Amino acid sequence: MARNKYPEETVKRILDVAEELFMTKGYEQTTMADIVNHLGGLTKGAVYHHFKSKEDIFEAVFERANRSVVERAEAIISNRSLSGIEKIRALDESSAEGPSADMLRAMRPSSDPVQNSRLLAREFADALEVAHRYIEPVIREGVADGTVSSEFPRETAEVMLLLANLWMVPLFHPLADESEFERRVSVLVRVMHALGVDLVDWKSFDPARMWDDSWGTLARDFIADDGGEDDRS
């Protein structure tokens, strides 16, 4: 096959196949050989021509899945009719939705962080990047328009993203039961309140109602998929 004639097509096929394999077999269990084998007709050389390693393919798959989340975030950021705190809440809600969340859900990586260290590291790096690129400037806007009272915008943004993405969500941190998720939500809301950012309406906040928002939905899917396995420790 003339691999250089339609390089975008080739890249797309590689990413489609790899994404499918990551989501069915799991990222750690998928090898470069698996990916090549499922690309019927494409040679190993052709795949390596575009991607040096499985890690590189994963980055590209993840980035592609994340593109619509990034676009939504940009739209929220530039929406002049929203106050700082409204933007933070909209970004928070939006980040638990979309194809990258669906992908993680489907990839169902083992919740053992060491088994899935690559994915954990990617989530860690992404959390800090999103914190710096979107949340920190929006916290500063909120301070300017009086809807946020943060003394430490950068650090507050980092804590929010790390706790929301790496701790509250049961991806690497299984939930024993629904009440544990409600406790995590309560703690995150309290932490952010102490740092001057009210993620929810503080007075009417009810953690049980968080199950209906996008984070609750994501958490519920992970619990449901766990099939009763409880390997917290």
Add this chain to the structure above:
Amino acid sequence: MARNKYPEETVKRILDVAEELFMTKGYEQTTMADIVNHLGGLTKGAVYHHFKSKEDIFEAVFERANRSVVERAEAIISNRSLSGIEKIRALDESSAEGPSADMLRAMRPSSDPVQNSRLLAREFADALEVAHRYIEPVIREGVADGTVSSEFPRETAEVMLLLANLWMVPLFHPLADESEFERRVSVLVRVMHALGVDLVDWKSFDPARMWDDSWGTLARDFIADDGGEDDRS
């Protein structure tokens, strides 16, 4: 060499050599072949007889380095003369000291979390384990003796350990300057205060003074080693 005659000796030699390599070359850059080559006389088979992979060796090296930290933690926990909050403060101080901190310092892994995903994942899993095994029960003690006012002991312990070990320390999260560390300390202290655990004497707290405690020392060593490189993003 009669490898089965003194298996503990063999394991110790493997761990010594591997630790030295991890600390000089860095974990990611060290291969099983490097380890075997530096074990003059020991065959590849002998090494694989004891450890399936470099990852397994790393776990064992890390666990060995951590043993004295665990012993100190057990001593703090069972010290009946300390209140709950005194135990939390002693555990917090103790965890930034000792051979495992020295090892991380010397291993100087690249601060890119994706490059060092294995180490990040190990720190993440350890943080949760320490939270559940030591901090959560001690928070409950503090609630019982009135020195802590936590509503969510488990979640509070998890947030404390994750933020202290994965966020405050610049291992995977470089510091631009000293004031950034002071801001992180201030945020962690404020977060824990909001969750009912005063890591420091709240009224006389001065973040600049944190440079003199063990976390500050650890942070300072990482900054110093950075050699002016600033790749935060």
